[in-house]
Amino acid sequence: MTVPTEDQALENSARLLERAELELTNLPLMEVTPVAGNPRNGRPYRRLCTQQRALGLPCWICGHDIDPGLDARDPWSWTLDHAVPLSRGGSLLDPANARSAHRRCNSARGNRSTTATVERTSRRW
Numbered sequence: 001m002t003v004p005t006e007d008q009a010l011e012n013s014a015r016l017l018e019r020a021e022l023e024l025t026n027l028p029l030m031e032v033t034p035v036a037g038n039p040r041n042g043r044p045y046r047r048l049c050t051q052q053r054a055l056g057l058p059c060w061i062c063g064h065d066i067d068p069g070l071d072a073r074d075p076w077s078w079t080l081d082h083a084v085p086l087s088r089g090g091s092l093l094d095p096a097n098a099r100s101a102h103r104r105c106n107s108a109r110g111n112r113s114t115t116a117t118v119e120r121t122s123r124r125w
């Protein structure tokens, strides 16, 4: 049974295709330009945000509390982050993948800069 059957070969290529599609659909979404069909604008996503925010958890990146009263544009305001980044196949809507984070911590982690920046500035607290 070492030679793959035709079915297995087909299944393998189907799986490869599936993975390529997954990577495409999981590309980071541009937050500045909401597109129709963007799941981040959907009700399930908003509900997840509300639920996660209501937990009142500290930032999972730097460990400091998050002031819920801050303006959404404030770098220290609350944002929904994902334990497994969406770009790596993490689920957008799975509560188990949801984390509370400061806006600045979230975006510092989101781009390619390391957590070293976050750790250094968080010492000021």
Ligand SMILES: [Zn+2]
Pocket (backbone or CB within 6 Å): 059, 060, 061, 062, 063, 064, 101, 102, 105
């Ligand atoms: Zn933080």
